[in-house]
Amino acid sequence: MREGTGVRNGGEHLEGAAITDFPASIDSVALTAWMDAHGLGSGAIEAPRQLAGGTQNILLRFRRAGRDYVLRRPPANPRPTSNRVMGREIRLLGALQGSAVPHPGLIAACENESVLGAVFYLMEPVDGFNPTAEMPARAQDDPAMRHRMGIELIDGLALLATVDHEAAGLGDFGRLDGFLERQVGRWADELAGYARFEGWSGPAALGDVAAVGAWLEAHLPARCQPGIIHGDYHIGNLIYGPDGGLLAIVDWEMATLGDPLVDLGRLLLSWPEDGVRTPYTMRVEPLDGFPTRAELIARYAERSGRDLAELPWFMVLSAYKLGLIFEGSHARAQAGLADPATGERLHRAAVALLDEARRIIATS
Numbered sequence: 001m002r003e004g005t006g007v008r009n010g011g012e013h014l015e016g017a018a019i020t021d022f023p024a025s026i027d028s029v030a031l032t033a034w035m036d037a038h039g040l041g042s043g044a045i046e047a048p049r050q051l052a053g054g055t056q057n058i059l060l061r062f063r064r065a066g067r068d069y070v071l072r073r074p075p076a077n078p079r080p081t082s083n084r085v086m087g088r089e090i091r092l093l094g095a096l097q098g099s100a101v102p103h104p105g106l107i108a109a110c111e112n113e114s115v116l117g118a119v120f121y122l123m124e125p126v127d128g129f130n131p132t133a134e135m136p137a138r139a140q141d142d143p144a145m146r147h148r149m150g151i152e153l154i155d156g157l158a159l160l161a162t163v164d165h166e167a168a169g170l171g172d173f174g175r176l177d178g179f180l181e182r183q184v185g186r187w188a189d190e191l192a193g194y195a196r197f198e199g200w201s202g203p204a205a206l207g208d209v210a211a212v213g214a215w216l217e218a219h220l221p222a223r224c225q226p227g228i229i230h231g232d233y234h235i236g237n238l239i240y241g242p243d244g245g246l247l248a249i250v251d252w253e254m255a256t257l258g259d260p261l262v263d264l265g266r267l268l269l270s271w272p273e274d275g276v277r278t279p280y281t282m283r284v285e286p287l288d289g290f291p292t293r294a295e296l297i298a299r300y301a302e303r304s305g306r307d308l309a310e311l312p313w314f315m316v317l318s319a320y321k322l323g324l325i326f327e328g329s330h331a332r333a334q335a336g337l338a339d340p341a342t343g344e345r346l347h348r349a350a351v352a353l354l355d356e357a358r359r360i361i362a363t364s
Contacts, residue, residue: 023050023058025076026116034115038108040122041065056253057086061125069107073120085253086119087111088173092228092255093123095168101159102246126248128239131284136242143289145244150291151299152246153235157267158303160249161227161260168228174257176226183317184213187324194328197335205347206327206354212320215361221310227260234270235282264300265314268293269322269356278356279349280322312364316357323353 022028032045041064051059051070060071072089074082093106105124113119129136131149139145165171191209194200203209230237231254239248271293272281284290291299301308326346333343 022048023060025058026060026071026073030115034110035064040108041067068125069122070125071120071122073116074118078118083113083119088255089252090121091173092170092252095170099163101163102156102248104248104250126239128241128247130236130239132236132282135285138242139244140286146289147291148244149240150296152244153238154296154299155303156238156246156249157233157263158300160230161304161306163228165226165228165257170228170257176224176257179258180220180224183321184216187321188213191324191327194331197331197337199334199336200331201334203327205351206323207358209354212316212354212357212361216313216317216320219313221313224259225306226257229256229258229260230263231255233263233267235284261306261311261314262318265311265318266322268296268315269318269353271296279345279352312360316360319353319357319360323350323357326350326353
């Protein structure tokens with residue numbers, strides 16, 4: 001997912017793709033009154049543009065008294081957990097203020113659902129590009145710039161891993177006790193739950209999923225080195241500046257506490273090795289110039305100071321978890337609750353991810 005900030009020249013939220021005027025789910029009068037009460041400019045809200053591309057939340061960019069804002073709120077028909085998740089994003093972005101982690105600046109937040117019908121917040125726009133949507137000409141032509149983009153990507157993740165979550169006021173942001181021990185059971189239960197979708201062909205095509213889970217439980221790392229987890233860290237959730245510098249990590253809705261090597265494992269799975277693409281690796285062109293997986297790993301170890309001896313376990317866990325999440329989309333599609341083409345594409349990715357998990361196990 002990529003629902004960050006209102007990105008120009010790339011990303012899902014293109015200025016040119018924006019929808020003018022307020023969406024029905026945002027009351028402009030109520031928003032104006034709330035901003036007045038919080039000293040956020042004066043006068044009319046100008047140039048409202050609903051940012052296109054996000055599916056999970058609504059993003060609206062606008063200007064007031066010469067300052068640009070991006071408003072983020074749950075969808076018009078929020079899920080039961082939408083307001084709680086939005087509140088967690090607010091807390092996380094607030095905790096990151098003043099840190100070295102590149103992120104959208106939090107301006108103000110409202111957890112009173114009566115104002116706009118849902119929890120919402122205002123953040124600073126980040127004007128840049130996302131390479132999964134569009135690579136600017138300079139980035140396409142310059143392998144050295146693409147190399148910098150990869151280094152900036154891994155440095156951003158390492159910076160997040162070095163944040164002291166206790167000092168940042170996030171000591172209770174996630175349940176650390178038994179974090180690693182809970183993972184296999186959590187996702188095995190998720191897979192079993194797909195049986196409720198009538199028409200699902202079942203897990204047979206995924207191979208022996210239980211054997212992957214058993215390996216993970218048998219080789220559990222001796223300890224969890226806790227920290228903040230983004231939860232969906234890959235190049236699609238980053239915004240870059242014109243020189244390839246990382247401007248912001250976006251889409252924090254899955255953030256929690258746990259072992260940050262979960263994020264590293266997820267990232268490495270998305271990274272093509274030796275230029276070979278798979279159904280689950282990043283869709284970026286061209287690939288030459290980007291750092292290799294080995295370079296990313298070495299850079300992360302250097303910048304984070306973390307022990308990476310158990311990294312294969314985290315890569316297997318990420319393949320297991322992501323594969324089972326993708327299969328859920330396939331199950332819903334087969335039940336007529338999601339797009340069939342998307343369901344098939346994610347099913348192919350799920351099969352490939354479980355195959356990758358078994359390959360890592362065989363070589364570990």
